[in-house]
Amino acid sequence: MGRRVRAFRKLKGYTQQELADHIGISLAVLGAVERGNRRLEDQILNKIANVLGVSTEELANPSI
Secondary structure, rough: HHHHHHHHHHOOOOHHHHHHHHHOOOOOHHHHHOOOOOOOOOHHHHHHHHHHOOOOOHHOOOOO
């Protein structure tokens, strides 16, 4: 899922810092998520999806 978060973030033109600021988490946490070293809590996943304008299913499911 981290790779998909990164791909959508870049597609939408956000830096890691900008996205982290928008969703209220630290840059270190977002970096760990994108590297696959940390799982997303549902609340944070929902915030990321909202900011990026995608569904949580699109972030979680690579076949979509």
